[in-house]
Amino acid sequence: MSDPAVERLRALLRHATYSHEGAADADAAVEAFQAELARAFPLVHDRLERETVAGRSLLYRWRGAGDGPPAVLMAHQDVVTVDDDSRWSHPPFAAELVGDGEEAAVWGRGAVDDKGALGAILEAVEARLAADYRPAADVYLAFGHDEEAGGSGGAAIAALLEERGIRPDLVIDEGGAVMDALLPGLGPTAVVGVTEKGIMNVELVVEQAGGHAAIPLPGGSTAVLARAVLRLENQPEAPHLIEPTIGLLESLGTRLGGVRGWALRRARRFRGPLARLIARTSPQLAAMTRTTRAVTQLQGSSSRNVVPERATATVNVRILPGATIASAIEDIARVIDDPAVELRFLEGSEPAPVSPAHGPAWDAVAASIRDAFPDTVVAPYVMLQASDSRFYGAISANVYRFLPFDLRQEELQAIHGIDERIRVSTYRRAIAFFDALIGRL
Incomplete structure (x- = not known):
C-alpha cells in the first residue's frame, strides 16, 4: 500500500530546483515546485498567510491564539548540482522508491x-490544521530558494x-542529525547545532616575471604560490575546545563508562588534552576544534608552455566561533609569511552567535527529539557547514x-554527493518530530 506522505515527498523531489x-x-x-507545494498541502495554502520574498x-505565517513570541521553522527549496547522473544508482530526479521494510x-x-x-514540516502542519489545532503563538515557515548559492x-x-x-x-x-555510534560504545546521539562556523573565501595572488616554459626562471609565480599553499596545509591552527564542543563531550560522557566517560564528563578540566586527542581522531572532529583552511581553486597559465606572470589560489575558510574574519586573515598571513603573496578578501560572514543549550526553547527541541527518537542523547555541537539560519x-x-533524521554513515556521505536518499522510516520519524515540536x- 502506498504511503501518501511518501508520494508527496517523491513529487517534490522530481523538480530540479537548482540555484x-x-x-x-x-x-x-x-x-513548478511551488505549484506542487500548493497541490500537496492544500490546507497550508488555504489557511496560512503566504508571501514571496526575494x-x-x-514565508508562511500561521497565526497563533496569543501574542507571545513566535517560532520559525526553516528549510530550503534548492538543491546542489548533479554533475554526472550516470554515476547514480537511480536517476537523481526520478524519486524512485526502492527496497522493502526498514x-x-x-x-x-x-x-x-x-x-x-x-x-x-509541511506534513506536520497540514495534519495539525486538519485537526483544527492552533498554536499558542505565531509560527512562521521560512523556505529560502538559494541556500546552496549563498x-x-x-x-x-x-x-x-x-x-x-x-x-x-x-x-x-537544517543542521545536525541523529547519529549512531558517534563514539565506540555509544548509542544514538542527536547533535543539535547551537552555532555554526563563519565562512570566508580569500584569494592568494602572486605576480612574478613569467615567460617561455623552455627557459624557466627560479622563483616563478607558481613556485611561490605552491610554497604558500603547503605552509597552510602543514601548519593548521592549534586545536582548542569552545563551549559548545565542551557541552557535546560532556553529554557524550554521561552515556559512557570507564575512563573515557570519566574524562569526557570533565571535558572542561581536560580541554587541552582532549582537544589534541579529538583533533587526531577524525577530520570531522578536528574541524570542530579549529578554524579550517582548504585550497579549492588554483589558476596559472592558460597555455601549457607559458610560465604565468600571475598565479592564484582560492582558500575556503571556515571560522570557528570566537575567531573573526579579521583574525582568520591575520593567521593566514602569519603562516604564509611571504610578502610576495597578496591576500585578497573575496566574501564572507562571521561565525554565528552561540545559542544556549538550556532553557525553554532548547527543552522543546530536546523533548521533541526524544519523542521521535526514544533513548537518544541530545547534545549541542558546532555546525561546520553554513545554513540560512546564520541570518x-x-x-x-x-x-x-x-535535521530530524537518523542517518547512517553512507547516507551522510551521499549529501552533496551521488545516491542521495532517505529511508521511509526516517522520513516518518522526521514528521513525528515536527508534529511534537x-x-x-
Missing part, C-alpha cells in the same frame, strides 16, 4: 538536503522579519540547527 549561477530553466523549476523564497528508501537529489525537512533568500526573509519587529523565541533549521542571530537568541509551540 547555482547559470542553472538552466531555474525559474520554471521553482515555479523573488522565489517563501530498507525502503526514496532516492533523489534533495531527499536529505533539504526537501526532506521541508516536506516533513542564501540571499534566507537573508531577505530574516531582514523582513527584523523590519517588522518580529523576534522569534525559537528558530530551527537569524540578530533577531533571536535561540537558533538551532537540526509544533505541539509545544
